[in-house]
């Protein structure tokens with residue numbers, strides 16, 4: 088894969104990188120494995136900070152991939168223990184960012200494969216479609232599932248998001264075992280590094 092380098096953490100939109108490049112966002116509920124995904128894609132242990140307690144990522148974290156695209160690791164939503172005011176700040180930051188004039192050209196929406204999509208996932212999916220941002224759904228942590236549970240997990244997301252097709256815009260993923268990695272890398276390659 089390409090070279091990834093951490094660029095900056097953005098807490099206020101005025102601090103977004105001056106240089107505009109296509110931006111690929113990692114979004115979804117807290118603790119679903121967004122930051123771990125980034126590390127696994129780039130074979131690094133500590134490119135992005137991860138944590139077993141939700142609410143680790145608290146800013147828009149920008150990574151430059153060969154100075155050609157940005158991967159943007161977003162704070163997870165739905166984390167109950169974050170104060171109301173902090174929740175509102177994150178929501179506002181993410182909303183304002185998505186509605187800004189940045190070139191947000193692709194989203195990876197993470198759903199924990201052990202759970203059905205939550206209301207917040209449905210809201211996010213609607214929002215991405217409304218903003219016409221193409222998206223993949225990443226069913227994360229599939230190393231925790233057996234074959235039968237994997238089929239059930241696919242059924243569960245399809246119930247809510249019937250537009251998803253396995254191997255196209257739906258990817259089974261495990262950062263721990265590297266499952267799905269080739270597919271993601273291939274997609275990023277064909278989209279941005281031809």
Ligand SMILES: Nc1nc2c(ncn2[C@@H]2O[C@H](COP(=O)(O)OP(=O)(O)OP(=O)(O)O)[C@@H](O)[C@H]2O)c(=O)[nH]1
Nearest residue numbers: 118119120121122123137138139142143144163262
């Ligand atoms: N078994 C397993 N655990 C995983 C996997 N990916 C992430 N985890 C674990 O899930 C927890 C959360 O991972 P993060 O990558 O920090 O999750 P996040 O979505 O970035 O969370 P926030 O920053 O809070 O939004 C950590 O304990 C990870 O080790 C995976 O593929 N398999």
Ligand SMILES: [Mg+2]
Nearest residue numbers: 121122143144
């Ligand atoms: Mg994170």
